[in-house]
Amino acid sequence: RKEVEQDPGPFNVPEGATVAFNCTYSNSASQSFFWYRQDCRKEPKLLMSVYSSGNEDGRFTAQLNRASQYISLLIRDSKLSDSATYLCVVNSGTYKYIFGTGTRLKVLA
Amino acid sequence: SQTIHQWPATLVQPVGSPLSLECTVEGTSNPNLYWYRQAAGRGLQLLFYSVGIGQISSEVPQNLSASRPQDRQFILSSKKLLLSDSGFYLCAWRDRGQGWLYSGNTIYFGEGSWLTVV
Numbered sequence: 130r131k132e133v134e135q136d137p138g139p140f141n142v143p144e145g146a147t148v149a150f151n152c153t154y155s156n157s158a159s160q161s162f163f164w165y166r167q168d169c170r171k172e173p174k175l176l177m178s179v180y181s182s183g184n185e186d187g188r189f190t191a192q193l194n195r196a197s198q199y200i201s202l203l204i205r206d207s208k209l210s211d212s213a214t215y216l217c218v219v220n221s222g223t224y225k226y227i228f229g230t231g232t233r234l235k236v237l238a
Numbered sequence: 239s240q241t242i243h244q245w246p247a248t249l250v251q252p253v254g255s256p257l258s259l260e261c262t263v264e265g266t267s268n269p270n271l272y273w274y275r276q277a278a279g280r281g282l283q284l285l286f287y288s289v290g291i292g293q294i295s296s297e298v299p300q301n302l303s304a305s306r307p308q309d310r311q312f313i314l315s316s317k318k319l320l321l322s323d324s325g326f327y328l329c330a331w332r333d334r335g336q337g338w339l340y341s342g343n344t345i346y347f348g349e350g351s352w353l354t355v356v
Contacts, residue, residue: 161343163344163345170326170350170352171349171350172328172347172348172349172350173282173328173347174347175344175346178344216281216282218345220343224270224287224289224295224332225284225287226272226284226345228274228281228282229281230280230281231281
């Protein structure tokens with residue numbers, strides 16, 4: 130089993146739609162969780178950290194479920210500019226960050 | 239504010255040639271530094287990390303090496319490139335702040351270097 134798993138997609142959604150991604154992780158000792166956005170041929174950029182109580186940043190909401198070992202990302206009112214690959218990242222409190230392979234999102238006009 | 243730069247951005251190298259990618263971080267001191275590789279359609283693979291000058295840990299056996307000659311400088315090298323070394327190489331840094339549960343442990347990436355070995 131992979132340490133961090135994501136559905137690769139692509140998720141094709143119309144503008145204005147709400148879309149959700151899930152990511153599961155295998156190490157129950159994981160402590161920090163993040164969502165990164167990666168545009169084609171570019172470096173990953175931090176979208177948001179994921180806190181235990183869940184957190185929201187504008188149209189983006191991240192949730193953590195420790196019991197089931199998954200994190201989620203919800204995007205409301207999708208924009209064309211949201212088209213990208215979304216990477217789930219898990220850190221177990223050491224130097225090591227484990228990246229998922231990413232979920233590709235295409236927002237269609 | 240902190241910034242990270244790596245270069246060159248793109249390079250095409252013949253098999254058997256040497257490689258040197260360089261990365262520098264500004265605006266912080268004593269960061270953790272990382273080299274990742276992302277092959278086409280695949281996730282990020284950690285190659286090396288460093289917690290201080292001259293301290294390098296390797297995650298996977300390969301024909302690559304890394305060095306940290308200065309606190310904020312990280313170099314990825316190879317003496318002889320293989321076709322399988324092609325990919326997107328990313329340098330990253332992380333602040334060595336207090337605690338693991340705060341956003342201070344976010345990892346930040348340089349712009350990346352596209353390597354094609356031919």
